[in-house]
Amino acid sequence: MTLNILPIVKKEFRQIRRDKRALGILIFLPAFMLLLVGYALNFDVKHLKLAVYDEDRSSRSRELVASMTQSDYFGLALALDSKAQIDRVLENGDAHLALVIPSDFSRKLDSGNEATVQVIIDGSNSNSATTAGGYMAQAILAYSTRVQAEWLEQRGRAFTIPLDIRPRLLYNPELKTAKYLVPGLFGLILMIATVISTSLSIVREKEMGTMEQLKTSPLRAEEIIIGKTIPYLIIALFSSTLVLILGWLLFDVSVRGDLLLLYSAILLFLIAGLAQGMLISSVAETQQVAYLMSVFSSLLPAFLLSGFIFPIQSMPVALQVFSNLMATKFFLSILRSIILKGVGFEAVWEQFVYLIIFAVVVLGISSARLKKELSR
Amino acid sequence: MGTNNTNGYAVTVEGLTKRFGSFVAVDNMSFNVKRGEVFGFLGPNGAGKSTTIRMLCGLLDPTAGSAVVGGYQVGKESDLVKANIGYMSQRFSLYEDLTVEQNINFYGGVYGLEGARLRERKEWAVLMAGLRGKEAMLTHNLSGGWKQRLALGCAILHEPSIVFLDEPTGGVDPVSRRNFWDLIYTLSHSGITVFVTTHYMDEAEHCNTIGFIYSGKLIALGSPTELKHRLDRYQIYEVQCEKPVDAMELLQQQSWVRETSIFGSSFHVSTGESEEAKPNIRRVLERGRMTAERIDRIVPSLEDVFIHLIAEVDQGAGKT
Numbered sequence: 001m002t003l004n005i006l007p008i009v010k011k012e013f014r015q016i017r018r019d020k021r022a023l024g025i026l027i028f029l030p031a032f033m034l035l036l037v038g039y040a041l042n043f044d045v046k047h048l049k050l051a052v053y054d055e056d057r058s059s060r061s062r063e064l065v066a067s068m069t070q071s072d073y074f075g076l077a078l079a080l081d082s083k084a085q086i087d088r089v090l091e092n093g094d095a096h097l098a099l100v101i102p103s104d105f106s107r108k109l110d111s112g113n114e115a116t117v118q119v120i121i122d123g124s125n126s127n128s129a130t131t132a133g134g135y136m137a138q139a140i141l142a143y144s145t146r147v148q149a150e151w152l153e154q155r156g157r158a159f160t161i162p163l164d165i166r167p168r169l170l171y172n173p174e175l176k177t178a179k180y181l182v183p184g185l186f187g188l189i190l191m192i193a194t195v196i197s198t199s200l201s202i203v204r205e206k207e208m209g210t211m212e213q214l215k216t217s218p219l220r221a222e223e224i225i226i227g228k229t230i231p232y233l234i235i236a237l238f239s240s241t242l243v244l245i246l247g248w249l250l251f252d253v254s255v256r257g258d259l260l261l262l263y264s265a266i267l268l269f270l271i272a273g274l275a276q277g278m279l280i281s282s283v284a285e286t287q288q289v290a291y292l293m294s295v296f297s298s299l300l301p302a303f304l305l306s307g308f309i310f311p312i313q314s315m316p317v318a319l320q321v322f323s324n325l326m327a328t329k330f331f332l333s334i335l336r337s338i339i340l341k342g343v344g345f346e347a348v349w350e351q352f353v354y355l356i357i358f359a360v361v362v363l364g365i366s367s368a369r370l371k372k373e374l375s376r
Numbered sequence: 377m378g379t380n381n382t383n384g385y386a387v388t389v390e391g392l393t394k395r396f397g398s399f400v401a402v403d404n405m406s407f408n409v410k411r412g413e414v415f416g417f418l419g420p421n422g423a424g425k426s427t428t429i430r431m432l433c434g435l436l437d438p439t440a441g442s443a444v445v446g447g448y449q450v451g452k453e454s455d456l457v458k459a460n461i462g463y464m465s466q467r468f469s470l471y472e473d474l475t476v477e478q479n480i481n482f483y484g485g486v487y488g489l490e491g492a493r494l495r496e497r498k499e500w501a502v503l504m505a506g507l508r509g510k511e512a513m514l515t516h517n518l519s520g521g522w523k524q525r526l527a528l529g530c531a532i533l534h535e536p537s538i539v540f541l542d543e544p545t546g547g548v549d550p551v552s553r554r555n556f557w558d559l560i561y562t563l564s565h566s567g568i569t570v571f572v573t574t575h576y577m578d579e580a581e582h583c584n585t586i587g588f589i590y591s592g593k594l595i596a597l598g599s600p601t602e603l604k605h606r607l608d609r610y611q612i613y614e615v616q617c618e619k620p621v622d623a624m625e626l627l628q629q630q631s632w633v634r635e636t637s638i639f640g641s642s643f644h645v646s647t648g649e650s651e652e653a654k655p656n657i658r659r660v661l662e663r664g665r666m667t668a669e670r671i672d673r674i675v676p677s678l679e680d681v682f683i684h685l686i687a688e689v690d691q692g693a694g695k696t
Contacts, residue, residue, distance in 0.1 A: 011471065
């Protein structure tokens with residue numbers, strides 16, 4: 001028996017083409033999200049505004065400040081005249097952090113004693129405050145190492161550091177947020193194109209009464225289901241390709257691994273998403289309900305529990321276990337491995353197996369349910 | 377036509393029953409529909425009209441009983457039933473965001489029409505719906521009457537032998553309703569069986585056969601004339617007076633009055649006697665200090681018949 005799916009596929013494309021909103025959601029929203037996430041969602045902390053209250057005003061203190069402002073991380077925003085000014089500049093945001101160098105700073109250093117400096121950080125943004133504190137500690141440590149080396153050399157003794165750390169960052173050496181997020185964005189984009197669009201398009205026909213008309217026609221349930229999902233599959237593949245190209249052009253994220261392997265992962269994930277959309281449409285009777293169910297079952301977990309932004313390792317154990325129910329989690333791990341690391345199938349086969357199980361199970365349940373509903 | 381022996385009937389229904397939990401929507405219904413006739417399914421809202429039609433079209437499985445549609449068993453030979461019927465509901469089931477032609481193309485494709493046959497049927501549907509020159513118009517922008525005719529065209533694009541119309545004239549203006557019934561006659565004359573549900577009495581008069589259903593049961597079956605003859609033993613009077621509700625109440629207390637029912641500004645009284653009841657009615661009203669402006673003996677309408685039938689069923693239910 002041949003499947004009569006062409007009429008529905010054609011009709012679906014015509015409806016999508018006429019519905020500017022759907023078209024926007026399917027094609028332009030992914031590109032827009034990529035730009036937004038790529039440019040705005042940036043965890044790199046750079047050019048922190050540093051305020052300095054230097055009571056010492058010595059060559060030593062100037063040296064310390066210079067060693068900090070030479071890096072990309074800090075910019076000298078303000079030189080303060082009194083301690084009282086510190087609160088004010090932090091409060092109104094003129095500075096992110098303040099460094100206080102006491103008047104006995106250079107005297108203590110030159111006499112071989114321990115000198116103290118004070119760092120005050122605006123902690124209202126915990127993320128950048130943590131990073132700023134880290135940078136500051138590193139800068140101060142580097143400077144004190146230099147001072148110690150000088151001091152020892154003057155006394156004719158060699159200076160060695162017992163442990164020398166030389167980290168080498170693989171895959172994303174500049175630690176660019178975009179490189180990390182662009183692959184992760186796929187999960188979200190494909191979820192929108194599959195779960196939400198499929199469930200809405202099926203439930204819309206229920207609402208309009210056209211589904212009833214199709215049910216009295218000789219079309220079989222599988223013809224309706226396949227006919228209605230194929231267009232979204234094609235569009236989702238197209239918009240994934242668009243995101244890949246944009247990610248490469250704008251954020252320099254190129255696919256290091258095998259494209260075929262990448263697309264087979266995408267296809268598997270798409271099937272799982274379409275099945276999830278079908279499952280929702282077999283339960284929901286109105287588009288509103290379908291939309292809410294889609295968002296809560298796909299988009300939110302994909303955003304929060306997939307490791308897209310928030311690392312799964314630092315979640316409570318219960319959530320970590322729960323996150324294993326999210327196909328997106330495994331999909332993202334495959335994507336990052338293939339796109340950033342360029343690994344082959346042998347490195348990601350476990351996640352593939354999981355994706356296949358997920359897709360088969362959800363597809364099985366949803367097509368059984370939907371078939372029962374449609375062939376009545 | 378299928379393999380089942382149906383003795384020239386387009387639809388045969390035997391003991392058809394549908395239960396939703398403890399609610400019996402369709403109760404042991406049996407009837408036949410002749411080939412090529414216009415069969416009207418009448419009854420108040422919630423009587424089970426749509427449930428029956430949905431079972432006959434394969435949208436719902438019957439709880440018990442059987443039905444043969446176009447020679448094929450409903451439920452067992454669903455695919456064959458579906459290929460041989462057309463179905464149109466009150467909701468018109470068109471894609472409002474597609475043009476007239478795209479809708480026709482879609483339903484043509486669904487029913488497997490292609491090439492010359494599709495072109496020919498498309499031409500026919502456009503002409504039939506009076507939409508020539510409007511093929512590229514969005515369906516959304518069509519008026520109700522046009523949508524209705526286009527929906528009918530799409531439903532019978534594949535030239536089925538039976539077409540089911542579930543309240544097809546709901547929400548359409550009177551002129552469009554009239555035109556639509558002309559279409560139904562044209563279909564019937566060309567040999568197509570038309571199974572239509574409605575609650576408009578004037579539409580019922582247009583049917584060859586009427587099945588009247590009330591709380592899930594078929595309580596009368598016959599042509600409009602046959603049904604009206606059921607009231608031959610009674611006399612129906614139309615009474616016009618000032619306080620019709622009070623007057624009806626008063627008359628209802630008389631032993632010789634069977635039923636009273638309101639019809640616009642007047643009301644109808646049916647009596648069980650064969651003798652002239654005009655003077656009796658006038659006397660009762662005068663005793664109640666009311667004067668009748670007009671009392672006319674009338675030929676019963678279908679509505680009188682149905683009110684009578686419903687009263688009989690309700691009284692029967694009251695006794696047991």
